[in-house]
Amino acid sequence: MKQRTRSKRSIGGFTLIEMLVVIIVIGVLFAIAAPGWDTILSRQRVSAAREQIAQTIRVAQSDARRTRSPRAVVFDMSTASKPRIANVPYIPDDTQVTASKNTVLISNTSPAWALLGNGDVGSGAIKLAVNGTTTNATNGYPLLIFDGNGTIAQTPLVPTTQTIPSVITVSRGNTTARATDRCVVVDTLLGAIRTEEGAFNNSTQRGCKP
Numbered sequence: 001m002k003q004r005t006r007s008k009r010s011i012g013g014f015t016l017i018e019m020l021v022v023i024i025v026i027g028v029l030f031a032i033a034a035p036g037w038d039t040i041l042s043r044q045r046v047s048a049a050r051e052q053i054a055q056t057i058r059v060a061q062s063d064a065r066r067t068r069s070p071r072a073v074v075f076d077m078s079t080a081s082k083p084r085i086a087n088v089p090y091i092p093d094d095t096q097v098t099a100s101k102n103t104v105l106i107s108n109t110s111p112a113w114a115l116l117g118n119g120d121v122g123s124g125a126i127k128l129a130v131n132g133t134t135t136n137a138t139n140g141y142p143l144l145i146f147d148g149n150g151t152i153a154q155t156p157l158v159p160t161t162q163t164i165p166s167v168i169t170v171s172r173g174n175t176t177a178r179a180t181d182r183c184v185v186v187d188t189l190l191g192a193i194r195t196e197e198g199a200f201n202n203s204t205q206r207g208c209k210p
Helices: 016-067
Strands: 069-075 085-087 126-130 141-144 164-174 182-188 195-196
Touching: 016 085, 016 126, 016 164, 016 182, 016 195, 085 141, 126 195
Parallel strands: none
Antiparallel strands: 069 085, 069 141, 126 164, 164 182, 182 195
16 A cells, blocks of 8 residues: 655745844835825815815804804914914904904903814914914904904904905924915905915915915
């Protein structure tokens, strides 16, 4: 009788050196791809914040027309890590027509405030600028005020003439590059809104060209 010989099966696997090579290659690829991925996420955050601002402005205009009473869009840049925006009633009176008029519109803890990015954006990820300025005025928050017709409010309803075009800019907080800036531009006294991309050509300001 013929004896059956058992064939020896070789056990497959990877050597330690081969595994180390694979890990190194993955690490190199991740290091190359990570900055590009971070840029993509940052652009998405900035674009989403811009849409949030545009929507808040549109709602404020609609509220003003519906209630036939002035509304104010308020921007808070005092906490640069997490900028905020709010849509609140604007009630002109003797108290508001002063140098400190903005401070009485909304309290710091008001529920009307909404974090840009709805709170899902990490601290310092995005920055806000209104007409090229990245900090609040000493007399209060920057405002965009609509009258009861939903148009840009004029004197004597407001104590000073509002800037038109008015440019609200959202930018990446972790870079000084401006090519990814996104803006909402209120173009006319009627409150026409458009969105823009790109940098304002001024070394001391951030924003899109009006």
